[in-house]
Amino acid sequence: xxxxxxxTLKVWRQFGPDxxxxxxxxxxxxxxxxxxxxxxLDVINEQLTLEGKDPIAFDHDCREGICGMCGSVxxxxxxxxxxxxxxxxxxxxxxxxxxxVVIEPWRSRAFKIIKDLVVDRSAFDQIIQAGGYVSVNxxxxxxxxxxxxxxxxxxxxxxxAACIGCGACVASCPNASAMLFVSxxxxxxxxxxxxxxxxxxxxxAMVRKMDDLGFxxxxxxxxxxxxxxxxxxxxxxxxxxxxxLKAGFLSSVI
Amino acid sequence: xxxxxxxxxxxxxxxxxxxxxxxxLVNPANKRKFNIIVVGTGLAGGSAAATLAELxxxxxxxxxxxxxxxxxxxxxxxxxxxxxxxxxDGDSIWRLFYDTVKGGDFRxxxxxxxxxxxxxxxxxxxxxxxxxxFARDYGxxxxxxxxxxxxxxxxxxxxxxxxxxxxLGAYSSLSRQIAAGKVTMFPRREMLELxxxxxxxxxxxxxxxxxxxxxxxxxxxxxxxxxxYGNVFFLSTNAMASNVTASYRAxxxxxxxxxPCFTQIHPTCIPVHGDYQSKLTxxxxxLRNDGRVWVPKTPGDKRPPHQIPEAERDYYxxxxxxxxxxxxxxxxxSRNAKEQCDMGKGVGETALAVYLDFEDAIKRDxxxxxxxxxxxxxxxxxxxxxxxxxxTPMMIYPAVHxxxxxxxxxxxxxxxxxxLFVLGEANFSDHGANRLGASALMQGLADGYxxxxxxxxGYISGTTPEDVTTDHPAFKEASQQAEIRTRKLxxxxxxxxxxxxxxxxxxxMWEYCGMAxxxxxxxxxxxxxxxxxxxxWENVLVPGGGKAFNQSLERAGRVADxxxxxxxxLTDALARQESxxxxxxxxxxxxENEARRDDENFCHVAAWxxxxxxxxxxxxxxxxxxxxxxxxxxxxx
Ligand SMILES: Cc1cc2nc3c(=O)[nH]c(=O)nc-3n(C[C@H](O)[C@H](O)[C@H](O)COP(=O)(O)OP(=O)(O)OC[C@H]3O[C@@H](n4cnc5c(N)ncnc54)[C@H](O)[C@@H]3O)c2cc1C
Ligand code: FES
Numbered sequence: 001x002x003x004x005x006x007x008t009l010k011v012w013r014q015f016g017p018d019x020x021x022x023x024x025x026x027x028x029x030x031x032x033x034x035x036x037x038x039x040x041l042d043v044i045n046e047q048l049t050l051e052g053k054d055p056i057a058f059d060h061d062c063r064e065g066i067c068g069m070c071g072s073v074x075x076x077x078x079x080x081x082x083x084x085x086x087x088x089x090x091x092x093x094x095x096x097x098x099x100x101v102v103i104e105p106w107r108s109r110a111f112k113i114i115k116d117l118v119v120d121r122s123a124f125d126q127i128i129q130a131g132g133y134v135s136v137n138x139x140x141x142x143x144x145x146x147x148x149x150x151x152x153x154x155x156x157x158x159x160x161a162a163c164i165g166c167g168a169c170v171a172s173c174p175n176a177s178a179m180l181f182v183s184x185x186x187x188x189x190x191x192x193x194x195x196x197x198x199x200x201x202x203x204x205a206m207v208r209k210m211d212d213l214g215f216x217x218x219x220x221x222x223x224x225x226x227x228x229x230x231x232x233x234x235x236x237x238x239x240x241x242x243x244x245l246k247a248g249f250l251s252s253v254i
Numbered sequence: 255x256x257x258x259x260x261x262x263x264x265x266x267x268x269x270x271x272x273x274x275x276x277x278x279l280v281n282p283a284n285k286r287k288f289n290i291i292v293v294g295t296g297l298a299g300g301s302a303a304a305t306l307a308e309l310x311x312x313x314x315x316x317x318x319x320x321x322x323x324x325x326x327x328x329x330x331x332x333x334x335x336x337x338x339x340x341x342x343d344g345d346s347i348w349r350l351f352y353d354t355v356k357g358g359d360f361r362x363x364x365x366x367x368x369x370x371x372x373x374x375x376x377x378x379x380x381x382x383x384x385x386x387x388f389a390r391d392y393g394x395x396x397x398x399x400x401x402x403x404x405x406x407x408x409x410x411x412x413x414x415x416x417x418x419x420x421x422l423g424a425y426s427s428l429s430r431q432i433a434a435g436k437v438t439m440f441p442r443r444e445m446l447e448l449x450x451x452x453x454x455x456x457x458x459x460x461x462x463x464x465x466x467x468x469x470x471x472x473x474x475x476x477x478x479x480x481x482x483y484g485n486v487f488f489l490s491t492n493a494m495a496s497n498v499t500a501s502y503r504a505x506x507x508x509x510x511x512x513x514p515c516f517t518q519i520h521p522t523c524i525p526v527h528g529d530y531q532s533k534l535t536x537x538x539x540x541l542r543n544d545g546r547v548w549v550p551k552t553p554g555d556k557r558p559p560h561q562i563p564e565a566e567r568d569y570y571x572x573x574x575x576x577x578x579x580x581x582x583x584x585x586x587x588s589r590n591a592k593e594q595c596d597m598g599k600g601v602g603e604t605a606l607a608v609y610l611d612f613e614d615a616i617k618r619d620x621x622x623x624x625x626x627x628x629x630x631x632x633x634x635x636x637x638x639x640x641x642x643x644x645x646t647p648m649m650i651y652p653a654v655h656x657x658x659x660x661x662x663x664x665x666x667x668x669x670x671x672x673x674l675f676v677l678g679e680a681n682f683s684d685h686g687a688n689r690l691g692a693s694a695l696m697q698g699l700a701d702g703y704x705x706x707x708x709x710x711x712g713y714i715s716g717t718t719p720e721d722v723t724t725d726h727p728a729f730k731e732a733s734q735q736a737e738i739r740t741r742k743l744x745x746x747x748x749x750x751x752x753x754x755x756x757x758x759x760x761x762x763m764w765e766y767c768g769m770a771x772x773x774x775x776x777x778x779x780x781x782x783x784x785x786x787x788x789x790x791w792e793n794v795l796v797p798g799g800g801k802a803f804n805q806s807l808e809r810a811g812r813v814a815d816x817x818x819x820x821x822x823x824l825t826d827a828l829a830r831q832e833s834x835x836x837x838x839x840x841x842x843x844x845x846e847n848e849a850r851r852d853d854e855n856f857c858h859v860a861a862w863x864x865x866x867x868x869x870x871x872x873x874x875x876x877x878x879x880x881x882x883x884x885x886x887x888x889x890x891x
Binding site for chain 2: 036050133141151188
C-alpha cells in the first residue's frame with residue numbers, strides 16, 4: 001500500500017574530477033513508497049533547484065534496468081539493498097521512515113568521477129574494443145539456421161549476455177576488478193559457435209586490456225556476483241579462466 | 255517544391271535489386287577520403303556507423319549517453335520480425351509486406367515497405383553471425399513467437415531483452431571498427447545544429463556534455479539516427495534523454511518533417527501512479543500471446559480480480575475481434591482499453607487500467623513455460639508495482655511509445671536537404687499511421703546495415719562537394735547560434751523548473767493530441783502551447799552554468815524544442831481531417847468506432863517545411879500510390 005516516509009540523505013557532492021568532494025545532508029520529506037529511488041532524487045533536485053542550489057548530478061536513462069546508465073553505492077551496496085535490482089528499479093518501499101541513506105559514486109581507479117555521482121566508465125568500452133566481438137561484416141552471413149545451437153548453450157550464452165555494463169561489479173569488488181564484466185562477454189561468445197574461431201585471442205586481449213586500464217585482480221571475493229543487478233554468475237569467471245589458460249597454452253606452443 | 259520519393263521503376267519486388275545495380279559506386283580506394291557523420295548509436299546509428307566503416311568510409315559517431323551501448327534501443331523487449339517462415343505457417347516476404355502496409359492503415363510507401371520485408375531475413379542471418387543469443391527450440395533452431403497484427407509467428411527474440419541483444423550486436427561491430435580506427439566515437443555529445451553549405455549537409459555542432467564546449471565537425475554527409483520524439487508527452491516509455499532536438503534543428507535548416515501527428519500509444523504499459531512519476535514502463539506486447547485482456551462487465555465493480563467470476567468478466571478484445579483476439583494491432587487495442595475505462599469499467603485505484611491475465615496460460619502450459627518466456631517482464635512488473643503477476647492479473651493501460659512521424663526521406667533515406675540521411679525511428683518512412691510490433695528493430699537495422707551503406711555511395715559518387723573546414727562561416731554561425739541559445743536559457747532565471755514546464759506540456763499533448771483527438775481540442779491546445787512557450791522563455795529556471803556538466807541545461811534545451819514541435823504536431827493533426835491508425839479524430843469513425851480513413855483526400859504523406867519563427871509551416875504533399883495492396887477498411891474481426 002502507498003504511504004509516505006521521511007528519510008535523511010547523505011549524498012556525495014563533488015564539482016569536478018580534480019576537486020575534493022564531501023557528503024552533504026538533505027532531508028527527503030513525504031516520499032511516496034511507490035516512488036523509484038531515482039524519482040526520489042528527482043524530487044530532491046526540484047527542491048534544490050527552486051532553492052537556487054545545484055541539483056545532484058546522476059546518470060540515468062532508460063529507468064527500466066536495462067541501459068546500465070544508472071548506479072551508485074547506496075548504504076555501502078552497489079545499486080542499493082535489493083538483490084538483482086538496478087538503482088532505477090529500486091523502490092522506496094524498501095526503506096523505512098527515519099532511515100539515513102548514504103549515496104556515493106562508483107569508486108575505482110579506472111572510473112574517474114565527472115561530477116557528484118557521475119563517473120567515466122569508458123574503460124568498459126575500451127575492453128570491448130579489445131576483442132568483445134565476432135569479426136563479421138554486414139552482408140554474406142549464412143542462413144540463421146545453418147548452424148543449430150543447443151538450447152542449453154543458447155540459454156547459457158544469454159545468461160552471460162544479459163550484462164548491462166553498469167560497473168557495479170567493479171564498484172563492489174574490494175580489488176576493483178572487472179573480471180565479471182570481462183568474463184560475461186568472453187563466455188557469451190565462447191559458448192556460441194560463431195564466437196569460437198576468435199575465442200582464444202579474445203580472452204587474452206580483453207584480460208590484457210583490463211589490466212592495462214588499472215582494474216584490479218580477481219581474488220574470488222564474489223562481491224560482484226552478490227551486487228550484480230542482472231545476477232551474472234561467477235561461473236563465467238571460471239569459464240574465462242579456462243579460456244584464458246587454453247589461450248595462453250596455445251599461444252605458448254605456437 | 256515537388257517532393258520526389260525517387261522510387262525506382264520496375265516490378266515492386268525487383269525495385270531494390272535494380273536500384274542497387276543502378277546506384278553509382280564509390281571506388282574502394284576513395285572511400286577513406288570521405289567522412290561521414292552518424293548521429294546516434296541505437297540500432298539504426300550503431301549499425302550504420304559500423305557498416306559504413308566496414309566499407310571503408312571514415313566515420314564519426316555521436317551519442318548523448320556515456321557509451322554507445324546505452325542508446326534507447328537497448329530497452330526494446332519483445333522481438334524483431336523477419337519473413338523467414340521457419341515455422342512453416344504461411345509467412346512470406348509478401349505477407350510481411352502486406353501486414354505492414356495494412357497495419358499502418360495504408361499510409362506508408364509500398365516500395366519502402368517491400369524492401370524492408372525483403373531485407374528482414376538478412377538481418378537475422380547477420381545478427382546470428384555476430385553472436386546474438388536468440389531463443390532456440392529444442393532442436394537448436396531459431397524460435398519464433400507471434401506479435402500483434404499478424405496471424406503468423408515471425409518474431410525472433412532473446413527473452414524479453416531483444417533490443418538489448420541486437421544493440422549489443424551492433425555495438426560489438428561498432429567497437430571493432432573503433433578499434434580499427436575507422437570510427438571515431440564521441441559519447442556524451444548532443445547535436446545542437448546542422449550545418450548546411452551550398453545546400454548540402456556538411457556538418458554538425460555538438461555540445462560536449464562534460465565540458466560544455468561547443469564542438470564543430472565537418473563531413474561529406476550527415477546521417478541522423480536520433481530516435482523518436484515520444485517524450486513530447488513527458489510521460490512515455492522512451493528513455494529520459496530521447497528528444498526531438500536533432501531532427502527539429504534539421505527541420506529548421508530545411509529538412510521537411512513528415513506526419514508529425516502519427517504517434518503510437520502502446521496498449522500494455524504499467525499505469526500511471528503518481529505525479530512524481532518520471533516515465534512509464536512498457537510490458538511487452540508479446541505478453542498478449544498468452545495473457546487475456548479483460549475488465550469487469552459491470553461498471554464500478556471494485557471487487558479484487560479473483561473474486562470476479564468468469565461470467566462477470568468481459569474479455570472485450572476476444573469478443574469483439576474473434577479472429578485476432580488479444581493480438582489486434584496496437585492502435586485498436588489501445589483505443590478499446592480507453593473505451594472500456596471511459597465506460598467506467600476500468601480497474602485499480604485510478605480506474606484507468608484493464609487486466610492482463612495469465613491464469614489460463616499458466617494452467618495450460620505450466621508456470622515454468624511462462625517463466626521462461628516472460629520471466630524478466632514479470633519480475634520487472636513486480637519490482638514496480640509490488641504485485642506478483644503469477645498470482646494476480648497485471649494491470650495495464652496505454653502509454654505513448656513510438657513515433658511513426660519523422661523527417662521526410664526519399665527511397666534512399668535522404669531528406670530534403672541533400673547529404674542529410676535519416677534512419678530508424680527518426681525518419682517517417684515505413685510504418686504509415688501505425689507501427690506493428692517488432693517492426694521498429696527490423697527497420698532500424700535494415701536502414702543501417704543494408705540500405706544506407708548503398709544509397710550513401712550513390713549520393714557521394716554523384717556529387718563533387720567542395721572542401722570545407724570548420725572555419726567556414728556557416729560553422730561559425732551555427733556554433734554561435736547554439737551558444738546564444740544556451741546563454742539565453744541560463745539567463746532567464748525564472749521561477750519554474752524545466753520539468754515543471756515539461757509536465758504541463760505533456761498534459762496538454764496527452765489530453766488533446768493523444769489517443770483521441772478533435773478539432774476543437776486541437777485548436778485549444780495550440781493556444782495553450784503558445785502561452786506555455788511564452789512563459790517558458792520568461793520564467794524558466796535553469797541552475798548552473800553553460801561551460802560545465804549541467805543536466806538541467808540539457809533538459810531545458812530539449813524541452814524548448816518540444817514546446818515548438820508540439821505545435822507542429824497539432825497543426826498536422828488538424829490538417830489531417832480523417833482518422834487513420836494512431837491518429838484518431840473523433841469526427842471520423844465507423845459505426846463500430848474504428849478509424850475511418852478518407853482515401854480520396856488524405857491518401858498522402860504530409861510533409862511540413864519550416865517557414866520561420868512564428869510563421870505557419872508550409873504544407874507539402876507526397877501522394878501515396880497503391881498498386882499492389884487494395885485499400886480496405888482494416889478489419890481484425
Ligand atoms: C520500451 C520499449 C520497447 C520496445 N520494444 C520493441 C520491440 O520489441 N520490437 C521493436 O521492433 N521495437 C520496439 N520498440 C521500438 C524500438 O526500440 C525503437 O523504435 C528503436 O530502437 C529506435 O532505434 P533508433 O536507432 O532509431 O533510435 P534510438 O535507439 O532511440 O537511438 C537514438 C540515438 O541517438 C542519440 N541521440 C538522440 N538525440 C541526439 C542528439 N541531439 N545529439 C546526439 N545524439 C543524439 C542517442 O544518444 C542514441 O544513441 C520499443 C520501444 C520502447 C520504448
Ligand atoms: S537507468 Fe537504465 S539501467 Fe537504470
